[in-house]
Amino acid sequence: xxxxxxxxxxxxxxxxxxxxxxxxxxxxxxxxxxxxxxxxxxxxxxxxxxxxxxxxxxxxxxxxxxxxxxxxxxxxxxxxxxxxxxxxxxxxxxxxxxxxxxxxxxxxxxxxxxxxxxxxxxxxxxxxxxxxxxxxxxxxxxxxxxxxxxxxxxxxxxxxxxxxxxxxxxxxxxxxxxxxxxxxxxxxxxxxxxxxxxxxxxxxxxxxxxxxxxxxxxxxxxxxxxxxxxxxxxxxxxxxxxxxxxxxxxxxxxxxxxxxxxxxxxxxxxxxxxxxxxxxxxxxxxxxxxxxxxxxxxxxxxxxxxxxxxxxxxxxxxxxxxxxxxxxxxxxxxxxxxxxxxxxxxxxxxxxxxxxxxxxxxxxxxxxxxxxxxxxxxxxxxxxxxxxxxxxxxxxxxxxxxxxxxxxxxxxxxxxxxxxxxxxxxxxxxxxxxxxxxxxxxxxxxxxxxxxxxxxxxxxxxxxxxxxxxxxxxxxxxxxxxxxxxxxxxxxxxxxxxxxxxxxxxxxxxxxxxxxxxxxxxxxxxxxxxxxxxxxxxxxxxxxxxxxxxxxxxxxxxxxxxxxxxxxxxxxxxxxxxxxxxxxxxxxxxxxxxxxxxxxxxxxxxxxxxxxxxxxxxxxxxxxxxxxxxxxxxxxxxxxxxxxxxxxxxxxxxxxxxxxxxxxxxxxxxxxxxxxxxxxxxxxxxxxxxxxxxxxxxxxxxxxxxxxxxxxxxxxxxxxxxxxxxxxxxxxxxxxxxxxxxxxxxxxxxxxxxxxxxxxxxxxxxxxxxxxxxxxx
Numbered sequence: 001x002x003x004x005x006x007x008x009x010x011x012x013x014x015x016x017x018x019x020x021x022x023x024x025x026x027x028x029x030x031x032x033x034x035x036x037x038x039x040x041x042x043x044x045x046x047x048x049x050x051x052x053x054x055x056x057x058x059x060x061x062x063x064x065x066x067x068x069x070x071x072x073x074x075x076x077x078x079x080x081x082x083x084x085x086x087x088x089x090x091x092x093x094x095x096x097x098x099x100x101x102x103x104x105x106x107x108x109x110x111x112x113x114x115x116x117x118x119x120x121x122x123x124x125x126x127x128x129x130x131x132x133x134x135x136x137x138x139x140x141x142x143x144x145x146x147x148x149x150x151x152x153x154x155x156x157x158x159x160x161x162x163x164x165x166x167x168x169x170x171x172x173x174x175x176x177x178x179x180x181x182x183x184x185x186x187x188x189x190x191x192x193x194x195x196x197x198x199x200x201x202x203x204x205x206x207x208x209x210x211x212x213x214x215x216x217x218x219x220x221x222x223x224x225x226x227x228x229x230x231x232x233x234x235x236x237x238x239x240x241x242x243x244x245x246x247x248x249x250x251x252x253x254x255x256x257x258x259x260x261x262x263x264x265x266x267x268x269x270x271x272x273x274x275x276x277x278x279x280x281x282x283x284x285x286x287x288x289x290x291x292x293x294x295x296x297x298x299x300x301x302x303x304x305x306x307x308x309x310x311x312x313x314x315x316x317x318x319x320x321x322x323x324x325x326x327x328x329x330x331x332x333x334x335x336x337x338x339x340x341x342x343x344x345x346x347x348x349x350x351x352x353x354x355x356x357x358x359x360x361x362x363x364x365x366x367x368x369x370x371x372x373x374x375x376x377x378x379x380x381x382x383x384x385x386x387x388x389x390x391x392x393x394x395x396x397x398x399x400x401x402x403x404x405x406x407x408x409x410x411x412x413x414x415x416x417x418x419x420x421x422x423x424x425x426x427x428x429x430x431x432x433x434x435x436x437x438x439x440x441x442x443x444x445x446x447x448x449x450x451x452x453x454x455x456x457x458x459x460x461x462x463x464x465x466x467x468x469x470x471x472x473x474x475x476x477x478x479x480x481x482x483x484x485x486x487x488x489x490x491x492x493x494x495x496x497x498x499x500x501x502x503x504x505x506x507x508x509x510x511x512x513x514x515x516x517x518x519x520x521x522x523x524x525x526x527x528x529x530x531x532x533x534x535x536x537x538x539x540x541x542x543x544x545x546x547x548x549x550x551x552x553x554x555x556x557x558x559x560x561x562x563x564x565x566x567x568x569x570x571x572x573x574x575x576x577x578x579x580x581x582x583x584x585x586x587x588x589x590x591x592x593x594x595x596x597x598x599x600x601x602x603x604x605x606x607x608x609x610x611x612x613x614x615x616x617x618x619x620x621x622x623x624x625x626x627x628x629x630x631x632x633x634x635x636x637x638x639x640x641x642x643x644x645x646x647x648x649x650x651x652x653x654x655x656x657x658x659x660x661x662x663x664x665x666x667x668x669x670x671x672x673x674x675x676x677x678x679x680x681x682x683x684x685x686x687x688x689x690x691x692x693x694x695x696x697x698x699x700x701x702x703x704x705x706x707x708x709x710x711x712x713x714x715x716x717x718x719x720x721x722x723x724x725x726x727x728x729x730x731x732x733x734x735x736x737x738x739x740x741x742x743x744x745x746x747x748x749x750x751x752x753x754x755x756x757x758x759x760x761x762x763x764x765x766x767x768x769x770x771x772x773x774x775x776x777x
Contacts, residue, residue, distance in 0.1 A: 033565070033572055033621055033623050036056040038054060038056055039136070040138055043360055043370075048572065049523065051449065051523065051561065051563075052139075053561055053574070053617055054137060054138050054139070055077055055633070056134055057076055057077070057137070062076075062129075065720065066173065066739070066772065068128045069128055070082055070092070070125050075674060076633075076694075077137050078617070078635035078672040079095055079096075080093070080672075081094075081098075081099040081667050083703070083748070083749050084122070084748070084749055085762040086126075086252070087121075087124075087126040087327060088329065089123075090123045091667070092108055092112065092122055092155065093109070093667055094153035095139055095140065095578065095613050096613045096615065096638075097109060097585065097611060097639060098110045100587060100588055104380065104539040105536045105540070106586065106588075107534065108122045109149065109152035109533055109553065110150070110153050111148060111154045112124070112154070113146065113156050114157045115159055116356070117301070117319065118148060118354060119323070120323070121325060121350050123325065123327065124299060124325050128204065128248070130159070130201070130226050131200035132159055135156070135157050135158075136154075137153070137155055138153050138154040138155075138156060139576070139578075140559055140578060141532075143453075143529055144437055144439050144454065144511045145370065145453065147435055148433055148534075150533075151531035151532060151554070159228070160185070162187050162188075162198040162232040163196060164192075165189070166189075167187050167188065167776070168184070168185065168187070169185050170184040173772045174770055174771050174772075175770025176769055176770060177206050178205070179204075179222075180206070181203070181204040182202060183201070184201060185199065185200040186199050186200075187199075190231075193234070194234060195232070196232045198232075199230075200227070201226060201227045202226050203224075205221075205222060205223050210256045210258070210286065210287055211286050211287070212256070212288070212289050213286055215290075217292065218253075219254050219293065220252070220256055221252055221253050222250075223251045224248070224249060224250030226249070227246065227247050227248075228246040229245050241306050242304070243302075244301075244303045244304075246299075246301050247299065248297075248298070248299040249297070249298050249299075250295075250296065250297045251296045252294070254293020255293075257751060257760035257761060257762055258282035258284070258285065258287065258760060258763060259278055259335065259758070259759075260710035260711070261280055261651075262280065263651055263758060268398060268399040272399070272403075272409075273394055273395055282747070282760075282762075282763045283763055289337065290332060290337045290342060291330070294330050295330075295331075297327050298324075298326045299325045299326070300323070301321065301322065301323040302321070303322075305318070311361070313362040314359070315360050315361065316357075317358040318356070318358075319358075322351075322352070323350075323352050325349070325350040326350075327347070327349075327350075328348075329345070330343060330345045332344075338395065339390045339419075340392045340395045341388060341389065343385070344387070345385040347382070347384075348382050351379050352379075353376070354377075356373070356374045358370060359371050367441070367443070368441040369440045370438065372437050373434075373435070373437075374434070374437070375433070375434055377430075377432055377433075378430070378431045378432075379430050379431075380428065380430075381428050382426070382427045382428070382539070383424075383425070384423075384424070384425035384426075385422060385424055386423040387422050388418045388422070390415040391410075392417075392418035392419060392492065393414065393418045394410035394413045396488060396491055397484060398410070413480065414480065414481050417481060417489070421492075423494070424466075424468050424469075424470060427466065427539060428463050429462070430461065430462055431462075432460045433460075433534070434457070434458045435456060435458070437454065437455035439451065447517040448514070448515075450513070451513035451515075451527075453511040454509075456506065457509070457534070458504075458506045459505050460503070461503050461536055462503075463501060463502075463537050463539070464499065464501075465498075465499050465537075467496065467497040467541060469494070494541070499548055501548045501549050503535055503549050507552060509530040509531055509532045510529070511527065512527070513525060514526055521565040521566065521569070522562070524562050525561050525562075526558075526559070530555070531554070531556075533555075534552050535552040535553075538550060538605050542604050545604070545606075546589065546606055547606075550607050551584045553583070553585055553607070555580055555581070556582075557578055557581075558579050558580075559577070560577050561574070562574070571622045571623070572620060573619070573620040575616070576616070576617045577615075577616050577617075578614070581612050581642075584607040584608070586605060587605070587608050588604065589604050589647075608644050610644075611639070611641055613637060613638070613665075614639075615635060615637040615639075616634075618632075618635075619633045620632050627681060628678070628679050628680075631674075632675045635673070637670060637672075638670065640662060640663060640664055640665065641660045644663075645657075645659045645661065646659075647660035649706060650706050650708040664701070667701065667703060668701055669715075670701070671699040673696065674694075674696045678691075679691050679692070686727055687725060687726065688725070689724070690723075690733075691722060691723045694719070694720040695718070695720075697715070698715060698716060698746075700713060700714045700715040702750075703749065703751075703761075704759070708752075708759060710750075710758075711750045711752075711759050713750060714745075716745065716746035718764075719740070719741040720738065720740070721738045722735055723735065724736060724772075726774075731775065731777065733772075733773075734772075734773055736772075738767065738768070740764070740765060740767045741767060745763065746763070747761045747763055748761075749762040
């Protein structure tokens with residue numbers, strides 16, 4: 001609580017009398033906040049005039065702070081949680097839910113849209129953002145205009161468009177661990193007033209942050225680049241066509257997770273094998289792996305947006321897009337220097353096509369509307385291979401009592417019981433989504449606005465998953481091989497498995513809202529909204545506690561808000577209170593093993609009966625002085641299970657099922673806050689000094705549904721500092737920066753790993769110092 005009070009003082013400090021001027025009798029420069037334009041209602045509007053809880057992040061401010069990834073912007077957006085150690089495991093959450101980190105069959109509850117195009121997998125948005133104009137963070141269900149998979153909210157990313165004049169920018173970042181980052185863009189006309197183009201790109205590398213004690217190679221490095229090209233055709237004032245093509249490529253020497261908990265079974269197996277486990281201290285940033293890991297993600301996309309003004313108050317929009325996303329990962333499957341599972345290889349390919357038609361206009365001076373049709377086709381192909389090594393047999397027999405009682409040691413267990421065996425997982429999932437939507441805004445009085453929207457969605461998914469074991473060496477003729485071989489193979493490899501499933505469902509979601517402008521600078525509103533996320537296929541092997549398919553997720557929210565500008569237009573404050581009830585909340589569970597010595601089934605998807613989120617959000621900005629700007633944001637979220645009688649128990653519990661009603665959701669911090677100050681000071685010769693101080697705080701929370709030991713993420717606060725010199729017109733600037741200035745420990749993600757109840761975590765980046773050079777023309 002002391003941190004929250006400190007943040008309130010930090011972000012909301014009021015200037016003393018006379019601070020607005022340079023001295024007695026001085027003429028003060030204008031002290032007006034800049035206004036933000038958003039397109040949350042599919043038309044350009046002042047953010048302060050839109051009766052929604054929406055945060056706006058300016059692209060220039062993000063560039064200045066070096067925040068180029070969505071996982072980074074959570075420092076600027078209280079209530080936003082981004083979880084994941086690589087794109088396959090990405091998850092986004094708002095208002096306490098949605099950041100479920102992993103199952104290939106699960107869609108996100110926070111929809112991510114880039115230039116209007118829905119990103120079908122959360123991992124598509126996990127890469128670096130390039131040449132961003134702004135990011136709109138829409139909190140709460142967006143069931144009408146955005147629609148698909150926005151039961152928790154939406155992130156609307158808009159990039160900079162081609163310009164009819166020549167402009168260019170470049171940025172070079174140099175930092176610790178041999179960080180090298182290059183970013184640039186070039187824009188201008190190809191045909192005067194008819195055709196313009198823009199080209200943007202980046203390249204980033206950084207050494208690894210984790211030491212592999214078994215080989216010396218540093219892991220968790222960065223190596224990626226991206227390129228986007230655009231054409232904007234405007235043959236006349238009523239028509240425009242924007243074509244975007246982009247490609248991204250990211251490579252790593254694996255993303256190593258650090259152990260945070262070992263259960264009794266793992267400790268017994270390690271003791272039997274004579275292996276010394278690493279300490280459960282993730283901030284040592286040390287692993288012992290016997291496989292050279294690698295990870296690569298490639299993404300290609302093309303989109304065409306057509307806008308045609310059929311009349312002065314009627315616009316037709318067509319948005320066509322195609323995206324391909326490819327993920328390849330090779331890693332040490334057991335996380336040790338033993339050859340238990342020396343290689344776990346994953347190959348995912350996601351392809352999607354989308355088409356949206358919209359008609360936006362006005363019936364009269366008091367009535368605006370948007371109607372449209374939407375189609376999305378997706379296909380996901382998955383290939384997994386799990387290879388077993390020479391130490392696998394001894395490892396899996398290491399905790400069986402009879403083996404110990406007979407005095408059998410690891411040297412007595414033939415390697416060929418499992419060595420050379422391979423599990424092959426194969427699967428494909430296809431999906432089609434169709435929707436029709438409409439929203440009307442009516443102003444019966446000058447200060448009163450009513451909003452109503454409706455969307456009908458029809459979803460269809462079908463797919464299969466299979467598992468089989470191959471390349472198993474023949475069992476030896478000795479008694480141990482004959483006795484232990486068959487059950488061991490069943491334990492480690494499982495039986496052949498095949499499942500084909502399909503679902504088809506429809507849903508009606510919508511919005512009812514009312515807003516009233518008490519004064520020109522004070523807007524109050526109340527909204528009722530309904531969001532929907534389709535059900536799907538459990539894209540994993542399931543046991544008796546999880547069904548092959550899971551149902552849709554429905555979120556119903558009531559929100560009351562106030563937006564105001566005050567202090568002679570020097571300050572802005574947005575306040576929202578909400579309650580969201582989610583029926584059949586989609587979550588991951590751990591199913592206990594159905595046979596002795598078998599590990600649990602991880603990452604099975606289930607529907608939680610009912611979940612409730614209540615909270616308060618505050619967002620403010622301050623022009624404290626002509627050269628000093630401040631911001632402060634705060635979110636309190638009480639996210640709890642309301643009905644969950646058969647939930648999984650934490651590891652170590654004597655029970656199989658636990659009633660989790662009343663418990664907090666996972667990946668749902670109760671408190672989060674963000675504050676910042678930006679200062680400019682004039683120098684001679686047309687130069688100025690500048691600085692920025694940013695702070696973000698997040699209270700502790702569990703990173704897994706069952707909340708087992710080792711899965712808790714303690715509270716933390718991060719401080720970033722920037723100091724530099726630049727030309728007043730910002731043609732060039734030099735900046736020194738420190739991120740995580742006080743080197744605080746924190747976690748980015750928590751995962752269940754190999755074994756019954758083991759956890760591993762991804763620690764957040766340590767303190768980093770560097771220098772940035774920027775130029776604009």
